[in-house]
Amino acid sequence: MKRRNFLTNLGATTLGLAFLQDVKANGLNSAAMNFLQNAGAVGRVVVVGGGMAGTTIAKYLRLWGGAGMDVTLVEPNATYYSNIFSNMVLTGERSLSQLAFTYANLKSKYGVKVMNYSVTGLNPGSKSVTLSNGTVLGYDRLVLAPGIDFIPIPMSGSTMNREKIMHAWKAGTQTTTLKSQIQGMTNKDTFILTIPKSPYRCPPGPYERACVVADYLKNAKGGGKVVVLDANDKIQAEPVNFGNAFNVTHKSIVTYVPNAVISNIDADTSTVVTNLGSFKGKVINAIPSHKAGNIISMSGLGLNNSADARWAVVDVLTYESTAIPFVHIIGDSSSTTQPKAGHIANAEAKVCADAIIKMFQGLQVNQSPITNSSCFTPITKTTASFLTVVFRYDPATRKMMPTGAGVVESNGYNSHHYEDMLKWFNNLMSDTFS
Numbered sequence: 001m002k003r004r005n006f007l008t009n010l011g012a013t014t015l016g017l018a019f020l021q022d023v024k025a026n027g028l029n030s031a032a033m034n035f036l037q038n039a040g041a042v043g044r045v046v047v048v049g050g051g052m053a054g055t056t057i058a059k060y061l062r063l064w065g066g067a068g069m070d071v072t073l074v075e076p077n078a079t080y081y082s083n084i085f086s087n088m089v090l091t092g093e094r095s096l097s098q099l100a101f102t103y104a105n106l107k108s109k110y111g112v113k114v115m116n117y118s119v120t121g122l123n124p125g126s127k128s129v130t131l132s133n134g135t136v137l138g139y140d141r142l143v144l145a146p147g148i149d150f151i152p153i154p155m156s157g158s159t160m161n162r163e164k165i166m167h168a169w170k171a172g173t174q175t176t177t178l179k180s181q182i183q184g185m186t187n188k189d190t191f192i193l194t195i196p197k198s199p200y201r202c203p204p205g206p207y208e209r210a211c212v213v214a215d216y217l218k219n220a221k222g223g224g225k226v227v228v229l230d231a232n233d234k235i236q237a238e239p240v241n242f243g244n245a246f247n248v249t250h251k252s253i254v255t256y257v258p259n260a261v262i263s264n265i266d267a268d269t270s271t272v273v274t275n276l277g278s279f280k281g282k283v284i285n286a287i288p289s290h291k292a293g294n295i296i297s298m299s300g301l302g303l304n305n306s307a308d309a310r311w312a313v314v315d316v317l318t319y320e321s322t323a324i325p326f327v328h329i330i331g332d333s334s335s336t337t338q339p340k341a342g343h344i345a346n347a348e349a350k351v352c353a354d355a356i357i358k359m360f361q362g363l364q365v366n367q368s369p370i371t372n373s374s375c376f377t378p379i380t381k382t383t384a385s386f387l388t389v390v391f392r393y394d395p396a397t398r399k400m401m402p403t404g405a406g407v408v409e410s411n412g413y414n415s416h417h418y419e420d421m422l423k424w425f426n427n428l429m430s431d432t433f434s
Ligand SMILES: Cc1cc2nc3c(=O)[nH]c(=O)nc-3n(C[C@H](O)[C@H](O)[C@H](O)COP(=O)(O)OP(=O)(O)OC[C@H]3O[C@@H](n4cnc5c(N)ncnc54)[C@H](O)[C@@H]3O)c2cc1C
Pocket: 048, 049, 050, 051, 052, 053, 054, 074, 075, 076, 077, 080, 082, 083, 084, 085, 086, 087, 117, 118, 119, 120, 145, 146, 147, 148, 168, 169, 170, 171, 201, 202, 205, 293, 294, 295, 330, 331, 332, 333, 340, 341, 342, 343, 344, 345, 374, 375, 376, 377
């Protein structure tokens, strides 16, 4: 198979890998694939968070586990806006409504109960959660997939000016506000993008943002400046492709500054103060450091038990918390060797779904899970690059370890990869929400 066809299909094929392994292992025939039949798994699962990880696991618990699986998804919003492709909303190439997904299929096709509330309390002693409307839901297994929350950057200035500084790192109103700010720029203006120290969600995402904003300024405004203030010592993903993008394709626009640690943002003068000096811009897009979703980091239950106390450590055979039994954590909130990204969140959800079903069935969980991650990145309006990596469980370290050459970046960026990017996105979102 040609390399790019392979990568376009990678999402679809590896997304279904666990299912195919199951079919192989258990000799399931097509009749047994009817998800509404009882697969012998009986249990109540509450899933918290209807993003890339939570929606996928809710679907696959029912699809693979069958009618005996009582699955409730708790998510405050009726519509999910995809972060993936949200950088293209900033440049007008996509609208936010094109990135909107609902839970209709989850309910009608898979029989998942969806409750549009937030979870406000975790009660592992009674194996229950409390919702924002006061409802208490009991579970046999709880899956937490609340994504990320932020650690605020020190900021001075009036409230009005401070509120103008967007992160736009969760797609929604911040995305459209930042879009308006960028569209208000002229070719004399500077866009400042700050990148937090790793780990943060979507390693290539900020560099992608710098590229598409630079491309937009060049084409729509005839110039302008993009200053990238990176708290890391180097580009965190696709160093060759982004290096070329910054030094060749967007050379006249982008200035990349590594090791830039922010001490303050003065919102009144629109100035970012760092250890390397002060940088003034017309628009400041400040992405703060991340931590696990608040329900984890503020629960007081010790779920955020990683070395830097921001993330939740899990056993990657099951994604069960190492701190609290019967609680599983998937997606960006968990601390694993895998990146914080939507594609891998989808894969983690499937490994976790498979493990929970097997535990309900009284079977041994898969001892050699495989996951993969891919990120496609628009570099201009018509070209894209990508990275991909496959992880395999290593029993010696009990971690997911990259296989082969590790993270592989595409050999440059071009229009073919751009077309593949569109197919990859459709595959991934359809596997998650359809
Ligand atoms: C600009 C940008 C570009 C990106 N591009 C890519 C890409 O190309 N490829 C890729 O793989 N990834 C990409 N990502 C990363 C990807 O979007 C995230 O890694 C992914 O969404 C993580 O999934 P998640 O389910 O952990 O979190 P989310 O998708 O953020 O979902 C979390 C959900 O939990 C809900 N929630 C939170 N707290 C509660 C609570 N207390 N009760 C109930 N519900 C709650 C939230 O409302 C939300 O719906 C990108 C991210 C950004 C910002």
